Amino acid sequence: MTFRNYLFLFLLGLALPLVIAQFQPIPGYLDSDYYFAGGIQLATGHGFTEPYLWNYLDGITSLPHPSHSYWMPLASIVSALGMWLTGQTTYPSARLVFFIIAALVPPITAALAFSFSKKRELAIASGLLAVFSVYNAPFVAVTDNFGLFMLFGGLYFIVATQLIEDSTRVRNWLFLGLLAGLMTLSRSDGLLWLALTFLFTIWPTKENSSGKLQLVIRNSFLALLGFLLIMSPWYLRNLSTFGTLMAPGGSRALWLDNYDQTFIYPPSLLNLDSFLALGWNEILSDRLAALGSNILSTFAAHGGILLFPFIIVGAISFRKDERVKLAGLAFLILFLVMTFIFPFAGSRGAFFHAGAALQPMWWSLAPLGLEAILSSLRKRNWGNDQARVIFRSALIMIAMILTVFVVYLRLFNLGWSEGQENYPAVEQFLQKNGIESNDVVIVRNAPGYYLQTNRSAVSIPYGGEQAILDVSKQFDAHYLVVEPEAFLDPLQSQFIYLGEVDDTRIYKIEIK
Helix, strand or coil, X not given: CCHHHHHHHHHHHHHHHHHHHCCCCCCCCHHHHHHHHHHHHHHCCCCCEECEECCCCCCCCCCCEECCCCCCCHHHHHHHHHHHHHCCCCHHHHCHHHHHXXXXXXXXXXXXXXXXXXXXXXXXXXXXXXXXXXXXXXXCCCCCCHHHHHHHHHHHHXXXXXXXXXXXXXXXXXXXXXXXXXXXXXXXXXXXXXXXXXXHHCCCCCCCCCCCHHHHHHHHHHHHHHHHHHHHHHHHHHHHHHCCCCCCCHHHXXXXXXXXXXXXXXXXXXXXXXXXXXXXXXXXXXXHHHHHHHHHHHHHHHCCHHHHHHHHHHHHHCCCCHHHHHHHHHHXXXXXXXXXXXXXXXXXXXXXXXXXXXXXXXXXXXXXXXXXXXXXXXXXXXXXXXXXHHHHHHHHHHHHHHHHHHHHHHHHHCCCCCCHHHHHHHHHHHHHCCCCCCCEEEECCHHHHHHHHCCCEEECCECHHHHHHHHHHHHCEEEEXXXXXXXXXXXXXXXXXXXEECCEEEEEECCC
């Protein structure tokens, strides 16, 4: 591989997200809204606080609210970096560094692929698959964690490759810890990569065929040191803010009965007793449903649909390769956690998000799987050089076609926005009906409403009308915005109907 090859992949990896971005004027969904809004807070000097609240699981009951008590802060930090560089708090500015990250993923993938085959054409094919990434394409450069996880995941396996080839590279254990820390600062499930690194320390190597205890301790210490260099400031912040190293929001997700309970109020209703009261039949049924959803996500989102069989064949062909074993173990751990421990978050997108770290490995294996298939068909003259080029080109063309289809479906058929474009009109309606500048609104997407209107907002809580009234009283929020997706039609007399804006019903709440 030459510098020109990597530069070509970088530029192509930059060009596609820039084209897609022309049709993404706003973040488009809750996660991206949240990270962008958090970046604005940082860029404007408000620190890790937020004048909006997207769930109530951390138990804090006032605004402004400590930020990132459920989701981790790195995507917001990266968003803020783009805004600091440009001096603007616009969405294109927030995406600036994300575009660079997205552009780095294809050359990183190609470098990983080249370490397998030492063949330039196969490495370039893998890099092109990273460019035309099918389900990931609409998300890789938005203010979210997809690009970050792909970049860190690719680097993780490159560093691991160096360790496998030369176990005297002791500092690489520190680098693996740093990458695990960056992944944890991106998403809380990044902790799985620290656990994977500890497991990797007991992996037999040329230097350590017998797994000597002193080497395991040394390597684990270096990995932990790297991890803590990244995560210690955040843990100290949590300790100062919440009194615990880990923010309290995520732990309550263990006891969910359904995804909507992520928005439950009060959060104390979620606990071990409420979980056990469900009964083991329902608990098992929920996890079996998540199992089916995550299997489908493995095939479609992670496997790129038609790429999936080639990834499997590539993994089987290189099943003795330590990196493939490591990736397989990482996938297995992630799959089990997102299916049996966090089934609702996992099946609603967390498994798709977290699996992005493994995409560079899958893109590396797909062309190798095709090569293995063609080699087995050599007797039919399908394995000669010309046939290999044709089939490899076809694989890339399929990825391109699927990517265009998915991007079109997500941006134009389904629509990129999830209702945020109506919020300015809702805000104008509220102003005409006497809302004050410091009033708080209860709405489906609180960060999105804040971004569109600069008004403090909290999310519609799970628990029906009484929960809404409780939230209204606790947060002094006297206006309720009910979008068609909310399926809520308040009946109590305390909800005073004001009118509709594009099928969005608006109520004023009278607190007794």
